[in-house]
Amino acid sequence: MLQTHYQVLRPLTTAHLAQTMTLLSLTAEELRQQIDSELAANPALELIEERRCPNCGRPLPPRGPCPICSRPVSLDPDEPIVFISPREDFYTGSGMSQEDYPEDNTSPATEDLPAFVLRQIAPELEKPDRLLAAYILTHLDEDGFLTTTLAEVARYHHVPLSQVEAILHLIQRAEPVGVGSANPQEALLVQLEVLSETVTVPALAEQAIREGMDLLSRHQYSDLAHLLKINLRQAQEIARFIGDNLNPFPARSHWGDARAHSSPAFQVYNHPDILISRLNDRPENPLVVEIIMPLAGTLRVNPLFRQAIHQASNEKVDDWKSDLDRASLFVKCLQQRNHTMQRLMQRIASLQAQFILYGEKQLIPLTRAQLAEELEVHESTISRAVSNKAVQLPNGRIVPLSMFFDRSLNVRTFLRNIIDMETRPLSDMELVSMLAEKGFSVARRTVAKYRAMEGILPAHLRHHHAMAHA
């Protein structure tokens, strides 16, 4: 069913293997950078124009017909359609400029973020610094994060790094506070610092963000408590403070359209690397899985370059030849990455279709090792492919791809459910038997841990707030 036009599916050389592995573990965003630099460095590589399906207007995968329109009618409706989807528009890569901010969108503050910020800080800057600030501000994504590095800016403008740092310092402290940070963590730290000038903040909040960022975003409060050497309740208080007062995405216009459950829910999500939706949004249709290729068009070895090599002068010919080899290697590796991702997602989407459609209760336990065996690849291949990637589910939630391998998520969801519906606070022991009825055998101690993970207080501290459901 996968029409793969290339002969080589098995790495031929160690170079091939190494590069494929590297590419596999990159997110779409990182892949974009990799491709950009490769394209810039190698004249033998060529980007050919994007093809769109004449029928539905979608960008087409590198080869073959439109995966949606040309789908055989007889196709098994339970089998997801998986394909590589070139969508440059998802990324505000290197060439982004002001008009990327839509005018008609939301508050006046976001109508033109760079100008808005620049206005605030311009009075404090000399003219050359103002230019530098403007330059930095054009390298923000829609969450207000830097899409470049300070070192790069400094190099580009031939100024000392310290100067750039000073300007960024100003930018970050302008509204929206934290804008221009490299990542959510940095943004939170800046916000915390600014906040601490006016109000008192929890003593360990900074350490929590600095060292426990991932625990925080995954609601693993017990582990956070452990890390900070405090008790669970204090950890939850800190998390709550952070969730209430700080915003990991300072410039995000609508942040949290798919909010999670109870507590201060914030999740660190980047752009999705994979999109899952339902064909035409019709419930009876199969799932559509798009693996994002952050590129408008297709990469290939430039045939003209290949011809020209015969006329190359003798001293150049070796260089050209190596360019050619590199280019074709790169293209091959890219194809291999896509092929692996496609097979992987095909299998995952098929196995976890119920989860994708009906939620966390339906998640079936799945290990990377198991999948590796089925797909006949090495375990580490699956690991690389899964790590650092984000998936957008049909309901709009963006979750890490690793969630498909979460061994206990379904149990925890049931647990949450039981506690939501309880009429009197149930002890962990009672919860164990409730779960047993649902077919989960877990130890008492484990229930306690799951509770903590979900940020649910122990029985004697739970009261009844039967209402409060949206």
Place this chain on the structure above:
DNA sequence: CTATGGCACGGATT
């Protein structure tokens, strides 16, 4: 005495 969190151990997973 009961309920729960800390710590640590071992097996599974990455």
Place this chain on the structure above:
DNA sequence: AATCCGTGCCATAG
């Protein structure tokens, strides 16, 4: 080889 996760044991709080 390193890390994660479920579990048992024990101390402590109520």
